[in-house]
Amino acid sequence: MKFIERLLGAQKKNDSLVCVGLDSDLAKLPRSILGSAEPQFEFNRRIIDATKNAVCAYKPNMAFYEEAGLKGWAALEKTIIYIKESAPDVVVILDAKRGDIGNTAQAYAKACWALGADCVTLNPYLGIDSLEPFLKDDTKGAFVLCRTSNPSGRELQDLDVTTPGGPSKLYMHVARLAMSWGKGGNLGLVVGATVPSELKDVRALVGGAVPILIPGVGAQGGSLEAAVRNGANESGLLALINSSRDIIFKDPGPDFAKKAGESARELKEAINKFR
Amino acid sequence: MKFIERLLGAQKKNDSLVCVGLDSDLAKLPRSILGSAEPQFEFNRRIIDATKNAVCAYKPNMAFYEEAGLKGWAALEKTIIYIKESAPDVVVILDAKRGDIGNTAQAYAKACWALGADCVTLNPYLGIDSLEPFLKDDTKGAFVLCRTSNPSGRELQDLDVTTPGGPSKLYMHVARLAMSWGKGGNLGLVVGATVPSELKDVRALVGGAVPILIPGVGAQGGSLEAAVRNGANESGLLALINSSRDIIFKDPGPDFAKKAGESARELKEAINKFR
Numbered sequence: 001m002k003f004i005e006r007l008l009g010a011q012k013k014n015d016s017l018v019c020v021g022l023d024s025d026l027a028k029l030p031r032s033i034l035g036s037a038e039p040q041f042e043f044n045r046r047i048i049d050a051t052k053n054a055v056c057a058y059k060p061n062m063a064f065y066e067e068a069g070l071k072g073w074a075a076l077e078k079t080i081i082y083i084k085e086s087a088p089d090v091v092v093i094l095d096a097k098r099g100d101i102g103n104t105a106q107a108y109a110k111a112c113w114a115l116g117a118d119c120v121t122l123n124p125y126l127g128i129d130s131l132e133p134f135l136k137d138d139t140k141g142a143f144v145l146c147r148t149s150n151p152s153g154r155e156l157q158d159l160d161v162t163t164p165g166g167p168s169k170l171y172m173h174v175a176r177l178a179m180s181w182g183k184g185g186n187l188g189l190v191v192g193a194t195v196p197s198e199l200k201d202v203r204a205l206v207g208g209a210v211p212i213l214i215p216g217v218g219a220q221g222g223s224l225e226a227a228v229r230n231g232a233n234e235s236g237l238l239a240l241i242n243s244s245r246d247i248i249f250k251d252p253g254p255d256f257a258k259k260a261g262e263s264a265r266e267l268k269e270a271i272n273k274f275r
Numbered sequence: 276m277k278f279i280e281r282l283l284g285a286q287k288k289n290d291s292l293v294c295v296g297l298d299s300d301l302a303k304l305p306r307s308i309l310g311s312a313e314p315q316f317e318f319n320r321r322i323i324d325a326t327k328n329a330v331c332a333y334k335p336n337m338a339f340y341e342e343a344g345l346k347g348w349a350a351l352e353k354t355i356i357y358i359k360e361s362a363p364d365v366v367v368i369l370d371a372k373r374g375d376i377g378n379t380a381q382a383y384a385k386a387c388w389a390l391g392a393d394c395v396t397l398n399p400y401l402g403i404d405s406l407e408p409f410l411k412d413d414t415k416g417a418f419v420l421c422r423t424s425n426p427s428g429r430e431l432q433d434l435d436v437t438t439p440g441g442p443s444k445l446y447m448h449v450a451r452l453a454m455s456w457g458k459g460g461n462l463g464l465v466v467g468a469t470v471p472s473e474l475k476d477v478r479a480l481v482g483g484a485v486p487i488l489i490p491g492v493g494a495q496g497g498s499l500e501a502a503v504r505n506g507a508n509e510s511g512l513l514a515l516i517n518s519s520r521d522i523i524f525k526d527p528g529p530d531f532a533k534k535a536g537e538s539a540r541e542l543k544e545a546i547n548k549f550r
Contacts, residue, residue, distance in 0.1 A: 025382065063375055063382035069389060073348050097375050099398055100338055101425035107300065107338035114344060123374055125400045125420060127427025145400060150376040152402025155452065159445070160437040170434070170445070177430065 003119060003141035003186045007211055010056040010089050011237050016268045017228070017275070019093065019213065020051055020260075021244025022060040022079065026068050032254040040068060040075035043256075045082055047248050050261030052087035054268045057240055059213075061095040080116040091118045093213065093240075097145065099123030099130045109133040113140060121145065121190060121213070124174050128181050141186040141211070144178045146202060147171035149192025149216030175202050179210070188212060191231070193222025193241070200230035208233030211240060218246035224267075228274035236275030243267055278394060278416035278461045282486055285331040285364050286512050291543045292503070292550070294368065294488065295326055295535075296519025297335040297354065301343050307529040315343060315350035318531075320357055322523050325536030327362035329543045332515055334488075336370040355391040366393045368488065368515075372420065374398030374405045384408040388415060396420065396465060396488070399449050403456050416461040416486070419453045421477060422446040424467025424491030450477050454485070463487060466506070468497025468516070475505035483508030486515060493521035499542075503549035511550030518542055 001009075011017060024040050024047075036042040048058065060079060065072035083092055094117035098108045112120045112134070119141030122131055134142045147157050157171040165176070171191075178187055188211035191199045195216075203212060214231045216222035224241070231239035247267065251259035276284075286292060299315050299322075311317040323333065335354060340347035358367055369392035373383045387395045387409070394416030397406055409417045422432050432446040443451070446466075453462055463486035466474045470491075478487060489506045491497035499516070506514035522542065526534035 023379070025378075061375070061379055061382075063373075063379045063386065066386035067382040067389070069352070069386070070345060070348055073345055077344070097373070097398075098338075099374075099400075100336070100372050101423065101428075103300075104298070104336055104338045107336075107342040111338065111341035111344070114342070123372075123398050123400050125374075125398050125431055126423050126425055127430035127432075129425050129427040148376065148401050150401055150404050152404040155402035156400055156445070156449070157402075159448070161445070162435040162437075170431070170436070173434070174431070 002138050004211070006118065007056070007091050007141070008237060010091050013089050014053055014056055015272065016054055016056050017232065017239050017241050017271050018055045018264055018268045019057040019059050019240040019242040020047070020055050020247050020264060021095070021215070021242050022047065022058055022248065023064050023244040024248065025064045028249055030252050030254065030256045038075060038078070040065065040072060041078045044075070044079040046257035047260050048083060048086060050257040051247065051264040052090060054261070054264040055090060057091040057093050058083055059093040059095050059242055077115060084116060092116065093118070093143065094120045096120045097123050099126045101126060102129050105130045106133040119143065124178070131181060135182060135184060135186060138184045138186050141188060143188040143190050143211070143213045144174065146174050146178070146189040147191045147195050147198045149194045149220050149222065153192065171198065172201060172205065175205050179206055185209065190215070192216035193227035194220055196223060196226035196230050199227065203231060203233070208235070208238065211238045213240045213242060215242040217241060218243050224270055225274050228271050232275055241271055277413050279486070281393065282331070282366050282416070283512060285366050288364050289328055289331055290547065291329055291331050292507065292514050292516050292546050293330045293539055293543045294332040294334050294515040294517040295322070295330050295522050295539060296370070296490070296517050297322065297333055297523065298339050298519040299523065300339045303524055305527050305529065305531045313350060313353070315340065315347060316353045319350070319354040321532035322535050323358060323361060325532040326522065326539040327365060329536070329539040330365060332366040332368050333358055334368040334370050334517055352390060359391060367391065368393070368418065369395045371395045372398050374401045376401060377404050380405045381408040394418065399453070406456060410457060410459060410461060413459040413461050416463060418463040418465050418486070418488045419449065421449050421453070421464040422466045422470050422473045424469045424495050424497065428467065446473065447476065447480065450480050454481055460484065465490070467491035468502035469495055471498060471501035471505050474502065478505060478508070483510070483513065486513045488515045488517060490517040492516060493518050499545055500549050503546050507550055516542070516546055
């Protein structure tokens with residue numbers, strides 16, 4: 001099945017635009033889980049069990065697994081296998097933000113697909129030849145960083161650039177380039193909820209068929225209503241509203257998974273009011 | 276010792292600007308090494324033994340280790356430990372090209388330093404808060420992508436941008452920003468040998484105290500003479516001329532390490548003619 005069809009299927013089946021960020025930083029795991037032989041995997045397993053009917057996607061960020069070295073890499077592998085077994089309709093986004101030249105990008109693509117991910121996040125600074133290896137297989141997808149949610153995202157991304165089509169902000173030019181790069185329909189964009197008017201502009205530019213991954217609600221301060229209204233398409237789909245810390249670390253006690261499940265359902269319902 | 280002093284020490288001790296890229300793609304390793312229990316590490320060990328007196332730096336690209344999964348990660352760990360033991364003056368550049376938001380960048384920095392690297396390559400698209408966690412410790416360094424060596428590097432990097440200081444190419448603006456970011460002297464830039472006039476402009480802009488990592492000679496077609504003349508400072512230092520495939524995969528037979536050593540010495544001598 002094409003990536004875009006899988007994503008639409010997941011959003012419709014669970015009636016949800018929620019993406020849970022599995023940023024399972026060892027240093028932040030609940031004390032109750034630390035006695036486990038594989039605390040990162042065990043934490044994720046319980047979060048997945050509690051949230052899987054309320055989400056369309058999981059997004060493990062590789063940084064928090066690489067930080068834990070070999071054990072972290074093993075936990076990431078096991079987590080993705082577990083999602084595929086217990087929630088096969090839910091999409092796995094590997095938050096890798098990779099970007100490298102041709103033969104190296106090819107190696108990163110193999111690494112990401114070998115881990116079992118359905119799609120990845122990518123950085124556009126090196127241009128199309130750094131992204132192409134990820135786009136060859138239309139059962140796999142990619143989200144290219146366009147306008148990020150962090151405060152200094154503006155430093156490069158908001159620059160005024162001169163293009164053959166006239167003046168533009170850099171992030172809008174990236175959105176335009178991405179549309180020419182992603183001819184197979186498997187290329188989406190990342191735009192932060194912290195920049196709602198930029199999100200609106202990007203959705204207007206790319207039309208309704210392109211998925212937009214939207215981090216930055218909750219801890220980072222982005223408005224949920226604006227993220228949904230500006231990010232979803234005319235059918236209320238293809239926005240992925242990511243929440244990490246506000247779901248997985250909502251409760252530091254032994255009931256963390258139950259609280260994560262409640263938080264995911266609350267977020268789903270809050271989003272659905274605005275769709 | 277500060278990172279910049281370590282790097283200068285390595286260049287002076289071996290009288291070399293050569294950086295060997297340990298892009299040890301499993302699929303390209305000599306057949307003679309494949310029977311080893313740890314072929315990636317064993318290959319690197321023999322390359323290091325043969326080249327360590329002719330180089331100032333080794334640059335393993337994480338893609339080729341992540342591609343091999345858990346075994347690849349273990350091989351990368353062992354390789355860096357081996358460099359530290361057998362060639363302690365030589366600098367280890369982890370070619371990671373990471374770039375992520377604050378708390379995630381912090382996790383990547385911990386991952387890179389836990390692997391034992393002296394410095395990393397980073398992507399500037401997310402701005403300073405994605406780089407800061409790597410710059411806190413002045414015994415560690417970072418090279419920020421400025422103008423990359425790949426054909427589509429121009430797509431974003433050569434755009435004309437409007438800045439408070441006037442019109443500029445994006446890559447020159449990145450170089451200017453990097454100088455304001457890297458106040459501790461531990462921030463260098465990556466500029467490809469395939470764009471020699473851009474390399475000249477960047478060196479002129481940043482002055483002689485900033486290291487520039489220069490990939491793209493050899494297989495990618497960049498001129499060695501231009502890379503050295505345009506990239507080195509007035510003392511013939513602080514350019515790092517990277518070569519990967521043309522050294523490590525120079526010979527596919529059982530004598531690969533001997534040939535790699537010869538190639539590294541030849542490159543060192545060829546560079547030194549132009550310093």
